[in-house]
Amino acid sequence: MPDSAKKGKALHDPASFQIFPLGDAAIVIKFGDTIDRELHRSVRALENYFVDHSLHGMIERVPAYATVTIYYDPAQRSYHDLEQELRKILAELADVPELDSRIVEIPVSYGGEFGPDLEFVAQHNSLKTDEVVQIHSAPDYLVYMIGFAPGFPYLGGMSQRIAAPRRDSPRLKIPVGSVGIAGTQTGVYPIETPGGWQLIGRTPIKLFRPREIPPTLLKAGDIVRFRPISSEEFTSLRACSQ
Amino acid sequence: MSIRVIRPGLLTTIQDLGRYGLQQFGVIVSGAMDPLALRISNLLVGNEQNEAVLEVTLSGPGLLFEHEALIAITGADLSAVIDSHAVPLWRPIWVRQGSLLEFGSPVRGCRAYLSVAGGFDVPLVMHSRSTYLRAGLGGFDGRSLQAGDVLNLRSASPFVSQQIKRMSESGSEYPLIAPGWFGGSDLAEYADDPTIRVISGGQYDWFNEESREAFVSEPFRITKQSDRMGYRLAGPTMRFIQPRDLISEAVTVGTVQVPPEGQPIILMADRPTTGGYAKIAQVATVDIPVLAQLKPGARIRFRTVSVEEAQELYRSRESMIRRLRCGIAQMNT
Numbered sequence: 094m095p096d097s098a099k100k101g102k103a104l105h106d107p108a109s110f111q112i113f114p115l116g117d118a119a120i121v122i123k124f125g126d127t128i129d130r131e132l133h134r135s136v137r138a139l140e141n142y143f144v145d146h147s148l149h150g151m152i153e154r155v156p157a158y159a160t161v162t163i164y165y166d167p168a169q170r171s172y173h174d175l176e177q178e179l180r181k182i183l184a185e186l187a188d189v190p191e192l193d194s195r196i197v198e199i200p201v202s203y204g205g206e207f208g209p210d211l212e213f214v215a216q217h218n219s220l221k222t223d224e225v226v227q228i229h230s231a232p233d234y235l236v237y238m239i240g241f242a243p244g245f246p247y248l249g250g251m252s253q254r255i256a257a258p259r260r261d262s263p264r265l266k267i268p269v270g271s272v273g274i275a276g277t278q279t280g281v282y283p284i285e286t287p288g289g290w291q292l293i294g295r296t297p298i299k300l301f302r303p304r305e306i307p308p309t310l311l312k313a314g315d316i317v318r319f320r321p322i323s324s325e326e327f328t329s330l331r332a333c334s335q
Numbered sequence: 336m337s338i339r340v341i342r343p344g345l346l347t348t349i350q351d352l353g354r355y356g357l358q359q360f361g362v363i364v365s366g367a368m369d370p371l372a373l374r375i376s377n378l379l380v381g382n383e384q385n386e387a388v389l390e391v392t393l394s395g396p397g398l399l400f401e402h403e404a405l406i407a408i409t410g411a412d413l414s415a416v417i418d419s420h421a422v423p424l425w426r427p428i429w430v431r432q433g434s435l436l437e438f439g440s441p442v443r444g445c446r447a448y449l450s451v452a453g454g455f456d457v458p459l460v461m462h463s464r465s466t467y468l469r470a471g472l473g474g475f476d477g478r479s480l481q482a483g484d485v486l487n488l489r490s491a492s493p494f495v496s497q498q499i500k501r502m503s504e505s506g507s508e509y510p511l512i513a514p515g516w517f518g519g520s521d522l523a524e525y526a527d528d529p530t531i532r533v534i535s536g537g538q539y540d541w542f543n544e545e546s547r548e549a550f551v552s553e554p555f556r557i558t559k560q561s562d563r564m565g566y567r568l569a570g571p572t573m574r575f576i577q578p579r580d581l582i583s584e585a586v587t588v589g590t591v592q593v594p595p596e597g598q599p600i601i602l603m604a605d606r607p608t609t610g611g612y613a614k615i616a617q618v619a620t621v622d623i624p625v626l627a628q629l630k631p632g633a634r635i636r637f638r639t640v641s642v643e644e645a646q647e648l649y650r651s652r653e654s655m656i657r658r659l660r661c662g663i664a665q666m667n668t
Contacts, residue, residue, distance in 0.1 A: 116534050116617035117645035119587055123537075128582055153356045155585035157609055162585035164358075167620070167646040168653045239361040240583055240609030243470060247583065283361075284470050303472050308461055309360040 110135070110183060112176050117167050120175055122183070125159045128249060132159055133237060137314055138186050148178065156313045157238045158247070194235070194316040199281065199296050201230070201272050201319045202327040207295035214257045214274055214291050226321055228255050229279065229293065234317040244283035244300040244309030248317060251279045263289035270296045272319070283309070297331035336402045336453070336488040340480050344396035344438065346563075349455055349474035350604075351387045354463035358608040364588070365465040365473070368446050368563060368604045369627035371656075372410035375519035376450035378660050379407035379427045381495040386454040387464035387474075391447040393630070395438025396480060398449075403432045404488065405452035405499050409519065411444025411628055425520040427452075429502040429512040444525060444628035452491035452499065468563075468605065518659050522652065523624045528554075530636045531622045534645050536591060536614030538581060546573040546597075550615060551637050555599065559631045563605040566626070568635075572597035573615060586610040589618030589626075591637075601626065619645040621652050 111123045124135040139161050143154065150169035155162045165175060203226045204211040215222045234248040241247075256277045264287060267273070271282045273290030282288065283300035300310045311317065322330070340347075352373065353366025367373035367390055374384040389396075395413045407427050408415050415422040417434050424447075430436065438447070457464050457475055466474025475484060491499065502512045539547070555570030573593045586592065590602045592612035599615060603626070618626065619640060629635065640648075 113537055114534060114617070114642045115537065115585065115587060115614075116589055117620050117642055117649055119585070121537060121584070123584075126582065153358055155358050155608060157584040158582045160584040162587075164355075164587070167649045171646055172642045238583065238609065239359060241361065241607060243357075243361040243363075245361050286469065301470070303461055303470070306461075307360050308357060308362060312360065 119164045121162050123160045128158050196316045198318045200322040201294040201296050202324050203294035208293040210291035211293045217257045228252050230319040236315040238313050246311045257291045259289040297327050338486045339399040340484040341397035343480045345394040346392040347396045347480040348466040349387050350390045350465045352385045369410050369624040371624040372448045376407045376409040376448040380405050380450050380452040389449040398436045400430050400434045404430050407450050410447045412442040413447045414439030445630050452495045453489040456487040456489045528634050529625045530638050532619040532640045533616035533637050534642050536616045538613035543574050543576050554634045557633045565603050566601045568599045583609045583611040591616040621648045
């Protein structure tokens with residue numbers, strides 16, 4: 094068997110990524126400038142590599158849409174040294190043939206008191222509210238990254254047909270579990286925060302679990318499916334998750 | 336062993352060096368704004384460097400010592416007194432049972448770090464004792480201190496306990512005794528109009544030449560819209576060569592990001608894990624303590640250094656802290 098076949102197809106030519114510092118204690122590997130599932134496979138491939146490899150001096154990593162940022166201790170190794178090692182790793186990095194994703198179902202009670210902006214989103218797109226629910230709960234959403242709040246997923250895959258602008262004035266308190274839309278993005282609020290998203294429903298499932306490791310329901314790379322539930326089911330599910 | 340909060344002060348929270356390892360889940364780091372002052376405060380009372388301390392902001396609390404304790408205060412000079420006696424900073428202080436520690440007007444700096452031998456007895460939440468205000472977790476009940484709170488202390492190491500006992504038996508009428516070891520105040524290089532060293536940011540070349548020039552030649556003022564999450568600056572407007580969108584990626588302490596309106600923001604301890612604004616620069620780690628001690632209204636300038644230079648400064652700072660730690664350990668044996 095030729096060497097290349099043993100190692101798997103190399104994912105990158107050296108021109109397809111950039112490496113640069115984020116200050117003196119972090120290094121960024123950047124694969125592109127767009128939100129794109131194909132491009133994001135490089136992020137997942139590098140994250141896969143770290144499942145069973147580590148780097149001397151590495152403290153933690155933050156994968157995002159098109160970047161992986163590695164925090165490290167500059168007392169243990171220099172930027173230059175780490176950059177050289179990463180270039181070697183990336184040159185040999187094997188492609189991930191399929192996004193090997195965990196599927197997480199998130200039950201959502203749409204509309205009513207849980208989704209005060211469902212009506213607005215429907216009107217804005219000349220749809221009926223149950224059509225918005227049907228369109229929102231149809232796709233498999235990819236969790237590109239977690240950020241903004243603990244366990245808040247940046248999801249890709251929402252239909253343009255239910256896109257809606259942010260509210261003119263943000264709400265001061267968005268209840269935990271609220272499912273919102275902002276532009277062509279959708280997401281779930283894991284903790285109570287202020288926010289300007291249009292709220293279309295709420296989940297009784299906890300996304301942030303500070304007493305568990307990992308402390309969040311979702312992680313980057315997961316697939317999310319929203320399942321519509323009744324307000325009665327919401328109440329009984331919430332009772333179970335308390 | 337406990338301390339009772341008589342007055343809470345402006346913003347008094349329990350912090351350690353922060354919550355690491357969970358940023359990929361969106362869990363922010365938090366921790367001391369001035370990590371150097373926290374580390375030295377702990378070393379002075381015989382604690383591990385990462386032990387939880389009280390971060391006291393500008394207008395400090397009133398604290399009643401229900402038991403004797405060995406404490407140290409580092410960072411800002413906020414006119415600390417114990418039963419009306421001025422408390423020396425950057426050295427360990429034995430405090431008699433029943434003493435009242437109070438703070439007056441800020442003389443220099445913004446944030447003081449009060450350590451106690453043994454540390455505060457609050458639970459580890461996600462590997463850290465730092466207060467995560469937004470999520471209401473960690474520290475004391477996930478919030479800043481309030482009047483009436485009782486802070487329990489853990490036992491000091493056998494050696495320090497013995498020292499405390501000796502001071503306690505000395506029969507002094509004085510409410511505080513300062514043992515002979517001190518140090519660390521010179522490490523921080525605090526300054527009122529500092530020049531902050533930065534490394535170029537990932538989107539530095541998105542800014543036009545005039546803005547890049549102004550960034551390092553003109554001063555910026557720290558505005559009132561500044562807190563533990565970040566400092567909003569006022570100064571020359573940073574203009575983009577052309578409007579561009581950045582998709583979200585990691586940000587960190589000291590990231591200098593520029594929203595479309597052009598006034599920079601420096602992210603601090605309670606920053607989010609990711610952000611989508613262009614990053615013009617990144618503050619060298621050794622200059623974070625200097626920033627942490629600046630009040631709104633302060634003026635700063637930026638000076639660019641290479642990543643190699645910043646890492647050299649980092650390593651030399653770490654070796655100075657190591658020497659201080661060894662010096663204190665030798666005095667204690």
